[in-house]
Amino acid sequence: MALWRIRATVDDRPGYLSVLTASLALKSVNILAVQVHTTEAGAVDDFLVDAPDALTEADLLAAIARGRGRDAFVARAEAEGLADxxxxxxxxxxxxxxxxxxxxxxxxxxxxxxxxxxxxxxxxxxxxxxxxxxxxxxxxxxxxxxxxxxxxxxxxxxxxxxxxxxxxxxxxxxxxEQATLLLPDGAEITLRTAVEDDLDGVRALHERASSASLHSRYLGGGAPGDTRLRRLLEPAGGRTLVAIDSGGKVVAMASLLAEGDLGELAVLVEDGWQRRGLGTALARRLVAWAGKGRFAALVAHTGADNVAMLRTLRRLGAGESERDGAMVSVTLPITGREPAKDQAAVS
Structure with missing residues (x-):
């Protein structure tokens, strides 16, 4: 017996495939696998068959023609073709x-x-x-x-x-989008774009974070639930980065949320990793990414007592800032762009 690949087009009508397979069966051809491709010209049937050694390509073409097949293609096949x-x-x-x-x-x-x-x-x-x-x-x-x-x-x-x-x-x-960051103290951190599968790691980051860190990130709103975390991991029109330590733990995340041509920048760094340049590295990458797209400016909301975040924003070229009680809103202009008038900031 020999393996052959057969492809032929038949009318996409009830019973026509059975006519073709019956014609092949009369030649003792055993069909091992079949795929059907729907096209405008009809149904293209792709067979892998086992045929008697005595059968030639011409014999198979004749059997296809008797089975109402047209535009036939016949070629010897290898055993690898047995994989569907x-x-x-x-x-x-x-x-x-x-x-x-x-x-x-x-x-x-x-x-x-x-x-x-x-x-x-x-x-x-x-x-x-x-x-x-x-x-x-x-x-x-x-x-x-x-x-x-x-x-x-x-x-x-x-x-x-x-x-x-x-x-x-x-x-x-x-x-x-993945990079290895060497911190000033010699620690190596992997930075990459967040994906849905990071949910467990990001949830654990929030569980380890102190109440003060969560207050600074969410302005007193507390740690978000899984539904909001999923939206933060893959924000529509924006981007989130995560920082992974050598043990595979998520130790920081930075998000850029989009509304029109404005974006909101926010960073959360695990307490033990703060003041080591990690938050600045994440924020700088998001600002650079925003500069390649449609954003006119970024805004960051943080507590007036969050000295580390305010220092990071100044390093990134912070422009105007507005204080509302204990909260400060800082604008980061994107070079060469002006924010749209009357565009509300992301909340």
């Missing part, structure tokens, strides 16, 4: 988690393509595909041109390729 498509896609996604630079090789494996050509220039237009060519943006920069003479690419395959690119893009962004 979801298993293959998950394995390739797992590879990209550890090596996002392997995107080109992963696309070739996912699509059974002949090659994936990387180009340093971005795509001249939108990503897309035709029968034998698929173009995709490389999250690390540049673009990929994936080639496969036959069979024609399908919408389902394009969707899978886009999903794989998104996995690689997420890992590239995570790698780019």
């Amino acid at each position: 498509q979801p298993t293959r896609a998950l394995a390739l996604a797992g590879r990209l988690v550890h090596d996002p630079d392997a995107l080109g090789e992963a696309l070739v494996a996912l699509l059974d393509a002949s090659e994936a050509r990387w180009r340093p220039d971005p795509l001249p237009g939108r990503p897309g595909y035709d029968d034998s060519r698929m173009t995709l943006a490389d999250p690390a920069g540049g673009s990929y041109e994936v080639l496969r003479p036959r069979p024609s690419f399908t919408p389902a395959e394009y969707a899978r390729a886009r999903a794989l690119v998104e996995v690689a893009g997420t890992m590239v962004r995570n790698h780019q």
